[in-house]
Amino acid sequence: MSGLERHPADSAANPVVGEVWNHPGPRRVARHSHGRGQLIYPERGCVSVETDEALFVVPPHRAVWVPPGTPHGAWYPREVAFRGIFIAPALCADLPPRCTVVQVDPLTRELIRTAAQMPWDYAAAGPEARMVRVLLDRLIALPASPLLLPxxxxxxxxxxxxxxxxxxxxxxxxxxxxxxxxxxxxxxxxxxxxxxxxxxxxxxxxxxxxxxxxxxxxxxxxxxxxxxxxxxxxxxxxxxxxxxxxxxxxxxxxxxxxxxxx
Structure with missing residues (x-):
């Protein structure tokens, strides 16, 4: 991880887990990385994500995909409702190999909302796991959005x-x-x-x-x-x-x- 802080999701038993948090004002997240791929979705507000390759701007109805092990920092300029999805590397092969801003359609938005709030110990053969498989299929199909600065x-x-x-x-x-x-x-x-x-x-x-x-x-x-x-x-x-x-x-x-x- 190049000395960068690991996220607890990296150690989760299930291959796909989520995270939810809300922040009332500006927030800056220092450069870090994850063992898993991360989908950053601001349900409300906006986020700018900076990597070594580019700056990505993500308003609502967009998300940014960050591949496993990619160092990145984030800036939230105003109130934000964060919804994040962490995906084990073994399931990332069909997702973009580089950071990418994607357009989020209403169905995928609802899947992200639900998955982000699920407990991390959901049953591997239960309805949550089946929903996660649908979410992965949807993420693979999302169109890219040109909101980046190389x-x-x-x-x-x-x-x-x-x-x-x-x-x-x-x-x-x-x-x-x-x-x-x-x-x-x-x-x-x-x-x-x-x-x-x-x-x-x-x-x-x-x-x-x-x-x-x-x-x-x-x-x-x-x-x-x-x-x-x-x-x-x-x-x-x-x-x-x-x-x-x-x-x-x-x-x-x-x-x-x-x-x-x-």
Whole structure:
């Protein structure tokens, strides 16, 4: 486990067990890992999960799958109702090999709710075990959601990423950032694509989407978020948000059980 704290679920007798907790305000969970795979589902609220590879943003009606042994930290920016499922490695072969945000349909949501609250010593041949098998089938079939921000591997790329995270409104061109990284513009473009699978421009827009989701989920007004992210007007921010996620901020968070304030 690389010196990281193990979770009690790692020692449970049954291969699939759950966990429920509610927290009234912001909460940060330090970097840790589990011997089992973990499905993190915020029934209410939002969570950002950070790994060595990427930052994943998980509003309601989404969940993030964390494979066994994956170091990760979590940030809950507001009140949260956490529902977690821990799955033994032997049952994880058909689940994603990397952290993945998935869309949770109503049936799977109810299965997660029920499984998260079951006692860990349920009978291996009882109704709980049969329900768990259905849940596993559902998890395998869940569609992925593109709510992640890839992390860089090259230190020059990471330097640019850190500065943009600190000030996402910075409008410097790729050439300007290449000067910061002490490389040519062509080299920085090539390294961004190699490290993240995205162009610099696409990564910067994805950064703004991810940061917008975090801020809006924490209750910040749309206008404030738009201006802080470098958009001249809330309308231009809404256009970007709708293009990226299919709906404007107000509709997206209404469906997620969060109302984005204007």
């Amino acid at each position: 992390e860089g591997k090259d230190e020059r790329v990471r330097r640019v990423m850190r500065m943009l995270r600190a000030n996402p409104a910075d409008e410097r061109s790729l050439g300007g950032w290449a000067q910061v990284a002490h490389v040519s513009e062509r080299t920085l473009a090539r390294r961004f694509l190699a490290d993240t699978g995205m162009s610099f421009t696409a990564w910067r827009q994805q950064l703004r989407v991810v940061l917008a989701l975090e801020r809006l989920a924490a209750g910040d007004p749309v206008t404030t978020v738009a201006l802080d992210l470098g958009y001249r007007t809330p309308g231009s921010f809404t256009t970007m948000f709708k293009k990226a996620l299919g709906v404007p901020p107000s509709a997206y968070f209404d469906r997620s059980g969060i109302v984005a304030r204007r």
